[in-house]
Amino acid sequence: xxxxxxxxxxxxxxxxxxxxxxxxxxxxxxxxxxxxxxxxxxxxxxxxxxxxxxxxxxxxxxxxxxxxxxxxxxxxxxxxxxxxxxxxxxxxxxxxxxxxxxxxxxxxxxxxxxxxxxxxxxxxxxxxxxxxxxxxxxxxxxxxxxxxxxxxxxxxxxxxxxxxxxxxxxxxxxxxxxxxxxxxxxxxxxxxxxxxxxxxxxxxxxxxxxxxxxxxxxxxxxxxxxxxxxxxxxxxxxxxxxxxxxxxxxxxxxxxxxxxxxxxxxxxxxxxxxxxxxxxxxxxx
Numbered sequence: 001x002x003x004x005x006x007x008x009x010x011x012x013x014x015x016x017x018x019x020x021x022x023x024x025x026x027x028x029x030x031x032x033x034x035x036x037x038x039x040x041x042x043x044x045x046x047x048x049x050x051x052x053x054x055x056x057x058x059x060x061x062x063x064x065x066x067x068x069x070x071x072x073x074x075x076x077x078x079x080x081x082x083x084x085x086x087x088x089x090x091x092x093x094x095x096x097x098x099x100x101x102x103x104x105x106x107x108x109x110x111x112x113x114x115x116x117x118x119x120x121x122x123x124x125x126x127x128x129x130x131x132x133x134x135x136x137x138x139x140x141x142x143x144x145x146x147x148x149x150x151x152x153x154x155x156x157x158x159x160x161x162x163x164x165x166x167x168x169x170x171x172x173x174x175x176x177x178x179x180x181x182x183x184x185x186x187x188x189x190x191x192x193x194x195x196x197x198x199x200x201x202x203x204x205x206x207x208x209x210x211x212x213x214x215x216x217x218x219x220x221x222x223x224x225x226x227x228x229x230x231x232x233x234x235x236x237x238x239x240x241x242x243x244x245x246x247x248x249x250x251x252x253x254x255x256x257x258x259x260x261x262x263x264x265x266x267x268x269x270x271x272x273x274x275x276x277x278x279x280x281x282x283x284x285x
Contacts, residue, residue, distance in 0.1 A: 003179050004049040005058035010066045017059045021084040025056040025109045030073070030080045032064045037096035038079045044099055045081070047267075048106065050151065053120065055110040056083075083109060119145065120152055123159075127268070132163050150179040157187050158266055162228050166194045183265030190262040198223040214240045214247045221255055225262070230269065234259055234276045241283045256280050 008016045008028075017026050029045055031038035042060065049058040063070040063078055073082055073089075082092040090109055097105070119142035126135035139156040146152060153172060160169035169191055177184035203220040207213060221236035237259065240252030256276060263269040 004052070004054055004056075005046045005060065008059045008061050008066075010068055013069060017084060018087060020057055022086055024054070024111060025083055025085040025090070026059050027056050027106070028059045028061060028073075028082045028084060030061050030063045030070055030075045030078050030082070032062060032078055034064075035078050041079045041081075041096040044096075044102065048099070048102060052106065052110055053149070053151070055112070056106060085109060120155060123155060127159060127162075132159050135159050136163070150177050150184075153177075154180060154183050154187060154265075161187065161190055161194060164194070164227070166191060180265070186262060186264040186266070189258070193222065193225040193258070193262050195226070198226070200224060200227065200229075212243065214244055214252070218248075218251055218255055225259060230259065230263060230272060234272070234279075238276065238279055238283060241280060245284065253280065253284070 006016065017028060020026055027045065027049075029042060031042050045058050045060075049056065061069055063075060073080075077094055079096060080092065080094045083090050091105070093105060119138050123135040123138035123142065126132075126138060136156060136159045139152055139159065143149070143152045143156065154177065157169045157172045160166070160172070169187070173184060173188055173191060198219060200220060200223045203216055203223055206216045207220060210216070217236050217240050221233045221240075224230070224233035224236060234256060237252050237255035240247055241256070245252065260273055260277070263273055
């Protein structure tokens with residue numbers, strides 16, 4: 001569970017919402033399992049809580065399980081979002097708004113960014129521009145400013161893996177990541193994929209000689225993944241599923257799932273994962 005977003009029950013409301021709201025804005029999301037718009041809004045708010053890095057906290061309240069809290073705050077429909085700061089209700093909205101509107105809403109009351117947060121955002125921009133060495137330098141600086149922030153350390157692991165500096169990535173991943181265990185495990189899975197490095201040129205030549213050699217195609221998928229060429233890795237594994245979904249007890253599908261697990265938690269790959277989830281579903285149906 002994230003340090004910035006958490007579930008809250010009526011017994012925990014004072015300690016998890018009212019007390020923290022004296023020093024940091026607390027965004028309270030009233031939701032329910034049957035609510036379709038909630039399924040869009042809740043993960044978006046969770047993502048934004050991470051993006052804002054502690055400039056606000058997200059308290060998630062299941063209205064079905066905690067009707068007393070919903071009634072106290074006059075919640076008439078869900079999703080409803082209310083913001084508490086210094087113990088007072090300062091703003092609210094209802095419904096699943098687009099991300100841009102939610103960011104504008106949050107920016108009205110979120111705390112100013114800390115130095116480390118700014119550096120992390122700068123690093124993310126550099127990564128998107130392909131300037132990995134510069135991004136890594138920013139993350140090292142950010143980690144010195146906020147040594148307790150494990151998200152920054154995991155950002156650095158991600159960049160190290162993209163730079164194929166796997167030994168350094170492994171050293172960073174050897175510690176315990178209690179704040180973001182799922183993301184740490186996903187990066188460990190990516191590190192394991194990197195151990196499958198092989199000569200892609202040689203494998204491509206073998207495959208050109210025999211396009212139905214599914215074992216070689218899967219070896220090529222692993223080799224692409226080891227080089228962080230994830231789109232090509234997905235495409236090679238998916239081709240095995242398309243040509244022979246039962247090959248080696250569904251090895252193509254398993255390879256794709258392994259890639260999903262390895263890339264989970266890295267926002268830059270979210271679109272790629274969604275694309276190949278759709279493609280795998282279409283290939284299997």
